[in-house]
Structure formats: structure tokens, C-alpha cells
Amino acid sequence: MNLKELAAHLGLSQTTVSRALNGYPEVSEATRLRVSYAAEQHNYRPNTRAKGLATGRSMAVGHVIPTSTRHEMVNPVFGDFISGAGETYAQNGYDMVLSMVEDGDQARVYRELKAKGTVDGLIVHGPMTAEPRIGLLRQLGIPFVVHGRSSEETGPYAWLDVNNVSAFQRATDLLLDLGHRRIALLNGIESMDFARRRRAGFERALAARGIPADPDLMHSHEMTENYGYEVAGACLAKDDAPTAFVSSSMIVALGIRRAVEERGLVLGADVSIITHDDDLSYLRNGGEVPLFTATRSSVREAGKLSAQMLLDQIAAADDPGAPAPPLPTRLLEAPLVLGRSTGPCP
Amino acid sequence: MNLKELAAHLGLSQTTVSRALNGYPEVSEATRLRVSYAAEQHNYRPNTRAKGLATGRSMAVGHVIPTSTRHEMVNPVFGDFISGAGETYAQNGYDMVLSMVEDGDQARVYRELKAKGTVDGLIVHGPMTAEPRIGLLRQLGIPFVVHGRSSEETGPYAWLDVNNVSAFQRATDLLLDLGHRRIALLNGIESMDFARRRRAGFERALAARGIPADPDLMHSHEMTENYGYEVAGACLAKDDAPTAFVSSSMIVALGIRRAVEERGLVLGADVSIITHDDDLSYLRNGGEVPLFTATRSSVREAGKLSAQMLLDQIAAADDPGAPAPPLPTRLLEAPLVLGRSTGPCP
DNA sequence: GGCTCGACCCAAAGCGCTTTGGATGTCGCG
DNA sequence: CGCGACATCCAAAGCGCTTTGGGTCGAGCC
Numbered sequence: 001m002n003l004k005e006l007a008a009h010l011g012l013s014q015t016t017v018s019r020a021l022n023g024y025p026e027v028s029e030a031t032r033l034r035v036s037y038a039a040e041q042h043n044y045r046p047n048t049r050a051k052g053l054a055t056g057r058s059m060a061v062g063h064v065i066p067t068s069t070r071h072e073m074v075n076p077v078f079g080d081f082i083s084g085a086g087e088t089y090a091q092n093g094y095d096m097v098l099s100m101v102e103d104g105d106q107a108r109v110y111r112e113l114k115a116k117g118t119v120d121g122l123i124v125h126g127p128m129t130a131e132p133r134i135g136l137l138r139q140l141g142i143p144f145v146v147h148g149r150s151s152e153e154t155g156p157y158a159w160l161d162v163n164n165v166s167a168f169q170r171a172t173d174l175l176l177d178l179g180h181r182r183i184a185l186l187n188g189i190e191s192m193d194f195a196r197r198r199r200a201g202f203e204r205a206l207a208a209r210g211i212p213a214d215p216d217l218m219h220s221h222e223m224t225e226n227y228g229y230e231v232a233g234a235c236l237a238k239d240d241a242p243t244a245f246v247s248s249s250m251i252v253a254l255g256i257r258r259a260v261e262e263r264g265l266v267l268g269a270d271v272s273i274i275t276h277d278d279d280l281s282y283l284r285n286g287g288e289v290p291l292f293t294a295t296r297s298s299v300r301e302a303g304k305l306s307a308q309m310l311l312d313q314i315a316a317a318d319d320p321g322a323p324a325p326p327l328p329t330r331l332l333e334a335p336l337v338l339g340r341s342t343g344p345c346p
Numbered sequence: 347m348n349l350k351e352l353a354a355h356l357g358l359s360q361t362t363v364s365r366a367l368n369g370y371p372e373v374s375e376a377t378r379l380r381v382s383y384a385a386e387q388h389n390y391r392p393n394t395r396a397k398g399l400a401t402g403r404s405m406a407v408g409h410v411i412p413t414s415t416r417h418e419m420v421n422p423v424f425g426d427f428i429s430g431a432g433e434t435y436a437q438n439g440y441d442m443v444l445s446m447v448e449d450g451d452q453a454r455v456y457r458e459l460k461a462k463g464t465v466d467g468l469i470v471h472g473p474m475t476a477e478p479r480i481g482l483l484r485q486l487g488i489p490f491v492v493h494g495r496s497s498e499e500t501g502p503y504a505w506l507d508v509n510n511v512s513a514f515q516r517a518t519d520l521l522l523d524l525g526h527r528r529i530a531l532l533n534g535i536e537s538m539d540f541a542r543r544r545r546a547g548f549e550r551a552l553a554a555r556g557i558p559a560d561p562d563l564m565h566s567h568e569m570t571e572n573y574g575y576e577v578a579g580a581c582l583a584k585d586d587a588p589t590a591f592v593s594s595s596m597i598v599a600l601g602i603r604r605a606v607e608e609r610g611l612v613l614g615a616d617v618s619i620i621t622h623d624d625d626l627s628y629l630r631n632g633g634e635v636p637l638f639t640a641t642r643s644s645v646r647e648a649g650k651l652s653a654q655m656l657l658d659q660i661a662a663a664d665d666p667g668a669p670a671p672p673l674p675t676r677l678l679e680a681p682l683v684l685g686r687s688t689g690p691c692p
Numbered sequence: 693g694g695c696t697c698g699a700c701c702c703a704a705a706g707c708g709c710t711t712t713g714g715a716t717g718t719c720g721c722g
Numbered sequence: 723c724g725c726g727a728c729a730t731c732c733a734a735a736g737c738g739c740t741t742t743g744g745g746t747c748g749a750g751c752c
Contacts, residue, residue: 001461002738013702018740028700045461049398050738053707058395060443067429076628079425083413086446095464097406098442100432115347115391117708118441224628225600251628254571254600261607282422282570282597348708359732364710374730396708399737463738 001042010038021046048095052117057318060095061085061310062119064110066126068103076251077278077299078125081147084303085123092311094120107136114140121314123147123306129193143313145306145328150193158313158327160306164194167295167334168201171246171274174293174336176209179345180244180272184217184235186228186256188248195220198248198276217242228255236263236271243345247275250283253292257341272342276334290339297334305330347388356384367392394441398463403664406441407431407656408465410456412472414449422597423624423645424471427493430649431469438657440466453482460486467660469493469652475539489659491652491674496539504659504673506652510540513641513680514547517592517620520639520682522555525691526590526618530563530581532574532602534594541566544594544622563588574601582609582617589691593621596629599638603687618688622680636685643680651676 007014012031020027020035027035038044052058063082082096089096097119101109110133113119121143124133131150134157146159175183185202188195199220203213217235221227228247235242236259247253253275260271267273277285277294279301285291309328316325353360358377366373366381373381384390398404409428428442435442443465447455456479459465467489470479477496480503492505521529531548534541545566549559563581567573574593581588582605593599599621606617613619623631623640625647631637655674662671 003740004738014739015703015741016701019701022740026700031700043457043461045458046740047399047738048462048464049395049404050707051740052395053393053399053709054738054740056707065429065432067433076422076425079422082444083411083446086411086444087413090446096444096446098428098432098444100429100436111389112391115389116394118394224630226630226632258604258607261604284570284572286572349710350708360709361711361733362731365731368710372730377730392710393708396737397710399708399739400710402737 001044002047003044006035006039006042006044009042010035058117058120059093060097060119061089061307061314062097062099062113062122063125064099064101064106064113064122066103066106067100075126076280076283080278080280080298080300081125081303081306083281084298084300084305085307086303088304088307088311094311106133110136110140110142114142121145121310123310127193128191129196131193143310143317145310145313147302147306148193149197151196156327158309158329160302160309160330160332162194162297162302162332162334164197164334165201165204167276167297167336168198168246169205170201170336171276171293171295172202172205173208174342175244175246175272175274176205176211178244178272178342180242181211181345182214182217182240182242183244183246184232184242185219186231186245186247186252187218187220188223190220195248202246223249223252225251225255225258228252228257229259230255232256232259233262236260236265243270244272244342245274247273250275250277250280250285250292250294253341268340268343270346272345274336274342277337285337286339290337291341293339293342294337295334296337297332302332305332347390348393349390352381352385352388352390355388356381404463404466405439406443406465407435407653407660408443408445408459408468409471410445410447410452410459410468412449412452413446421472422626422629426624426626426644426646427471427649427652429627430644430646430651431653432649434650434653434657440657452479456482456486456488460488467491467656469656473539474537475542477539489656489663491656491659493648493652494539495543497542502673504655504675506648506655506676506678508540508643508648508678508680510543510680511547511550513622513643513682514544514592515551516547516682517622517639517641518548518551519554520688521590521592521618521620522551522557524590524618524688526588527557527691528560528563528586528588529590529592530578530588531565532577532591532593532598533564533566534569536566541594548592569595569598571597571601571604574598574603575605576601578602578605579608582606582611589616590618590688591620593619596621596623596626596631596638596640599687614686614689616692618691620682620688623683631683632685636683637687639685639688640683641680642683643678648678651678 003014007017017035020032086096124144124146127146127148127150130152134153137144149159149161187199190196206213219231245256253273256273260267265271274293277296279296279298285294349360353363363381366378432442445455470490470492473492473494473496476498480499483490495505495507533545536542552559565577591602599619602619606613611617620639623642625642625644631640
């Protein structure tokens with residue numbers, strides 16, 4: 001069933017039917033009712049492609065996922081993020097299109113997306129400290145929102161980020177307050193902007209108390225369970241073993257815990273752990289009382305908010321009357337939730 | 347840059363340019379070269395919507411993700427699956443569109459996708475033992491492939507599944523061979539078809555040796571770390587504690603291991619574990635020698651293959667000449683890989 | 693009564709592409 | 723030399739929708 005048929009069926013012109021359905025004032029309430037009833041009846045939905053062709057908008061938003069080992073889409077946080085974003089898109093009648101892309105092809109794909117007119121806007125995932133995609137997209141003139149930030153980017157751009165510095169500073173502070181002095185950091189890969197900021201927060205807390213940051217205690221790697229296990233194991237085997245760990249992810253923290261318990265040490269007594277918790281729906285941090293003391297920030301919520309920021313930007317972009325509003329930015333705090341993995345330094 | 351402009355620029359008609367670019371024989375090799383060079387030069391890409399309108403195909407494939415708690419998109423395997431599928435789509439010039447949908451809205455969304463013409467085909471995720479979506483899609487006439495199967499579905503449909511029965515039967519067999527007699531099953535939610543089949547495999551292996559399946563040892567729940575920990579802990583506390591566990595997921599297995607080690611028991615000596623391993627890229631099963639003995643099947647590969655099956659089906663569907671080929675089905679075996687989590691019954 | 697002005701509706705022109713149904717020119721061959 | 727066959731290209735119709743630029747008709751006003 002298409003517009004033409006529906007219009008014929010109603011004895012109206014396509015114009016009128018289209019206007020009735022899209023809420024234009026030039027059509028009487030009576031016919032509007034009649035039209036929408038018939039549309040419902042015949043399960044009529046305007047064809048997306050035709051509508052897009054006519055309006056110049058695609059009603060779709062793109063997420064380009066790098067498939068390098070450095071930052072796999074399969075990144076466990078990714079699922080939650082687009083789950084949140086997808087909810088917002090659905091509410092606003094937008095589709096979400098995903099592209100898996102080899103690292104080298106990034107630029108090509110973005111250009112193609114622009115040229116083919118596939119999407120009205122983009123979300124940029126996993127920004128590095130130096131992020132060429134931002135400049136490219138700005139140049140291409142596509143609305144976009146970065147999930148995270150890029151420290152070396154000087155120009156303005158829309159972003160939503162967790163306050164990684166303050167989160168890790170606070171986490172480290174807590175451990176220091178508990179008397180810990182040798183604290184290990186198990187960070188993600190530090191070419192990623194979030195990891196760099198987390199380390200900065202960690203170091204800042206130490207510096208505030210005049211404690212030098214020991215390079216031997218600061219690690220950076222892809223965030224796997226095994227990484228947590230291996231590195232924590234190695235740390236604990238040393239003479240001047242750390243008494244506390246700060247971890248960039250729940251999965252890593254699980255590995256650390258394994259190393260701790262394997263040694264017969266008790267979590268929260270002999271060794272403390274604070275981890276960042278993205279509040280992933282399939283990896284919940286315990287029940288009532290969280291298992292791990294953690295800096296918590298829902299990545300699902302981040303997806304929801306980023307999507308809304310993008311849609312707002314798109315809406316503003318094709319309202320030619322109004323002056324372009326400033327690019328939105330948003331910094332989410334990650335509150336520290338106390339769990340059973342922290343205690344005073346033995 | 348659009349076709350019209352490009353044609354004008356070249357002093358050719360749109361027809362010729364279009365044909366040159368799409369490989370039709372009616373155009374000389376010389377002009378074809380000239381055209382494709384110019385297209386490259388101006389970074390011309392045909393507008394997807396316009397092309398779709400003209401051809402009646404959208405060059406997009408849909409994945410509808412239920413967002414109920416029962417089967418969250420955030421299901422950790424999901425990321426890997428679409429990562430694999432996305433690769434295939436990209437290679438064939440297809441886009442991938444994702445829809446997050448509340449459980450109740452499933453039917454509405456599928457109908458809408460059909461009416462709006464958003465996609466040329468669909469992948470169905472997380473089939474239940476009784477799965478109404480299959481009948482609906484068949485009725486709507488959209489090509490689709492089910493990832494998994496639906497036991498209570500009688501009609502034909504395209505699917506790709508892991509041989510869950512044989513995998514879990516073999517796993518259980520191995521434990522029995524090792525002398526274990528009290529074996530616990532930590533399964534997923536059994537309204538999901540895969541879980542039902544896994545239990546069937548488990549029970550079949552026991553039955554083959556005349557061992558009755560103890561209901562107290564068979565559990566079914568959402569597959570979280572905590573579930574593994576709690577249930578394994580409870581099992582091990584009993585007098586007639588099991589000496590081995592069969593688990594439906596790596597994450598659950600991690601929880602089981604935690605419970606085991608917390609009791610000072612040694613994995614692979616005091617207690618054995620076999621888990622199913624979806625070979626998730628962020629949750630690797632150890633290094634050279636796998637941590638867990640596991641039935642392994644890459645969900646990423648499954649995504650890749652499912653996508654190909656769907657594209658084949660779509661291609662066949664709009665070749666009106668040929669008779670419709672039978673719906674493809676594919677059963678993947680999940681080989682048993684030996685790790686360090688299994689040993690003879692103490 | 694004539695005129696303006698809303699209210700309501702319509703025909704037709706695109707949006708950027710593919711594809712049908714020729715048109716034109718070239719070449720070989722009897 | 724004339725004619726069919728072939729190679730090469732083109733004009734225009736259409737895909738399903740929105741939107742511009744009117745029409746028509748009745749009510750209200752002077």
C-alpha cells in the first residue's frame with residue numbers, strides 16, 4: 001500500500017493525504033481523521049527511501065565501529081552503549097546503522113557515508129588522544145557526537161564523556177585515606193583518551209600527597225580478565241607488593257581478584273581493589289552491596305544521552321532560520337560506590 | 347556531486363554514466379574508463395535512497411534486538427555476532443540496521459520494517475522454543491535467517507545453529523569418562539531454544555550410562571558471573587556435592603571457578619568444569635592451553651555465515667527467473683577443546 | 693452585490709537514480 | 723551501393739514521497 005493507492009482509495013489527492021498524515025494545518029480535522037483511520041486500517045507507512053529522497057534526510061544515524069585489535073567493536077561496553085542510543089533513536093523515529101570498519105578504511109567509510117547520504121549524523125566511538133576523525137567529520141559537514149574526548153583536538157566539537165580524571169582521582173584518594181601507599185594502576189591502552197585521563201587522575205591524587213608515582217606499578221593493556229590476573233599476580237609476588245589496585249574495568253578487576261584469592265589473600269582486608277564500573281547489564285557489580293568498590297557510570301545512559309545530543313544537533317542543522325547553536329558537550333560524573341573490595345591498609 | 351552533474355561534466359547522458367558505473371555491456375571500454383576515473387576524481391557515490399527507490403531494494407539488512415530482561419541485546423555474545431555479520435555486509439555493499447525493541451512491540455516493528463521498506467532481509471536473534479516471529483516473517487514475505495532454532499516450529503525456515511545437543515553430550519561424556527558421577531548443569535534460561543537443547547544433550551549422556559539426572563543439580567538462569575558463583579557455592583556446600591560442572595557460558599564458568607577457589611579447592615583436581623565458549627574476543631579462554639575445557643564455537647563466525655546465508659537468500663529472491671531454492675540451514679559442530687579445568691574424579 | 697479572505701483541496705514538479713525503448717553511427721558483406 | 727547487424731549512446735518514464743503554486747467555494751464585510 002502506497003500513498004497513491006491510499007489517496008485513490010479515499011478519493012483524495014496525494015497532497016492532501018500526505019499533509020493530513022504529517023500534521024499540516026491546511027487540512028480539515030474531519031478529513032485528517034478519516035485519512036489516519038484509513039492509513040491505520042491498511043497498515044500504511046510511508047516508504048523511507050522515497051520520503052528521504054523527497055526531504056533530503058535519511059532519518060538514520062550511523063555508528064562506525066573500528067575493528068582493529070586496538071579497539072574492537074566487540075568491546076564489551078559497546079553493546080550497552082548502542083542499546084541505550086537505540087532506545088532514543090526508536091523514540092524519535094530514527095534508524096541506527098552500524099558499519100564495521102578496518103582501521104585504515106576509516107576515512108574512506110566516512111566519506112562514503114556522506115556521499116551516499118546514508119545517515120544524517122554520526123557517533124564517534126573510542127577516540128584516541130589524537131583523533132583525525134574529528135577534523136575529517138568537521139570538514140565533511142556531518143553532525144556528530146564523540147563518545148569520549150580527544151585531548152589533542154583543539155577545535156570545538158560535540159562530545160559526551162565521563163569525568164575520568166576526577167573519578168580516578170577520587171578512587172585513588174579513598175585508597176590513600178585508607179592508608180594504602182603502594183597502589184597499582186591497571187589501565188587500558190593509553191593511546192585511548194579515556195585511559196590517559198584516568199592515569200592523570202591517579203597521578204594527581206598521589207601527587208597531592210607528595211607520593212611519587214612508581215612506574216612499576218602502572219600498567220596499560222587491553223582490558224581482559226587475563227591481563228588483570230597476570231599483572232596482579234606478578235605485582236603481588238614482589239617484595240614490595242602493592243596493597244591496593246585501581247582498575248579500568250570490571251573484567252580486569254575480576255582477574256585481579258582471581259590473582260588475589262589464588263594467593264589466599266582476602267579481598268578488602270589484605271588487598272583492596274577499586275575499579276571503574278560501566279554498569280554493564282550482563283556484568284553486574286554484585287547485588288545490594290556491590291562486590292567491588294567502584295567509580296560507576298552507566299554506559300547505557302551515556303548512549304542514550306549521546307543519541308539525544310546528536311538528534312538535537314541534526315534538528316538544529318536543518319532549521320536554516322535559526323543561527324547554529326554552539327556544539328553541545330557534557331561531562332558525566334562517576335560517583336564512587338562502596339563495595340566489599342576495599343579496607344584499611346593492613 | 348550527483349549523477350546529473352557528473353554526466354554533464356563528462357558530456358554524456360545520465361544513462362550512459364549509470365551503465366558505465368554499473369558494468370553494463372552497452373558501453374565501450376574507453377568511456378567506461380573515462381567515467382569511472384571521473385567518478386573517482388569527484389568522489390561520486392550514487393545516493394543510496396535514490397538508488398533504492400529506483401531498484402526497489404534497500405541494500406540494508408536488519409537486526410532486531412529484543413530489549414527485555416529475558417534476552418538483552420547487551421547479551422555479551424551479541425557484539426561478536428554482529429561484528430562478524432557486519433564484515434560480510436560490508437564486503438557486499440550492504441548496510442546493517444539495528445532496532446532495539448521492547449518485547450511486546452516485536453510484531454509491530456517487523457511489520458513496520460516491511461511497510462517502510464527499510465531492509466531487504468532480517469536476522470532473528472535469540473529464538474525461543476516457541477517462536478512466533480518465524481511465522482510472522484514468513485507471512486510478511488521478508489527473507490530471514492534465524493540464529494539458532496525453534497524446536498516447536500514445524501514449517502521450514504532458514505537457520506544457522508550450533509549443535510548444542512552433541513556439544514553438551516560430548517562434554518558430559520568426557521566428565522563421565524573421567525569418573526565423575528555427580529555433575530551439575532548451570533544452564534541458561536530454558537525458554538530459550540539453545541538452553542533446552544543443551545539440557546537435552548546433558549541428559550542424554552547421563553541416560554546413556556544409566557545415571558538418573560538429579561533435578562537438584564540442574565539449574566537455569568540468566569547467565570551472569572554471580573549466578574555461577576552463587577549456585578556453585580550452594581552446590582559445593584552440600585554433603586553430596588557435585589565433583590563437576592557443565593556451564594553454558596564462560597561468564598558463568600568464571601563465577602563457578604570463584605566459588606571453587608574460594609573453598610580452597612583446586613580446579614581440574616578437586617572439581618572439574620566444562621563450559622561452552624562462544625570465543626568472544628574480549629573474553630578469551632586463556633592462552634596456549636585454554637583455562638577451561640570447553641565446547642568452542644565462534645559466535646563471530648556464526649555471524650559471518652548467517653549474514654552470507656541471508657544475502658544469498660535475498661539474491662535468490664529477486665531473481666524472478668530461477669525457482670526459489672530451498673531454505674538454507676546449517677549446523678555447526680562445537681569441538682571440545684581440552685583445558686586445565688578438567689581432571690579425573692577425586 | 694462585489695470583494696476579500698480563509699479553509700480546503702489539487703496538479704505537477706521535483707528528489708537522484710535505473711531502465712525501457714529507441715536513435716545514431718559504423719561496419720561487413722553480397 | 724544498400725542493408726542488416728552491431729556497438730554506442732540518449733531521452734524520458736518511473737520509483738513513492740514532499741512541497742510549491744495555485745484553484746474553488748463559501749462566509750464575512752462594506
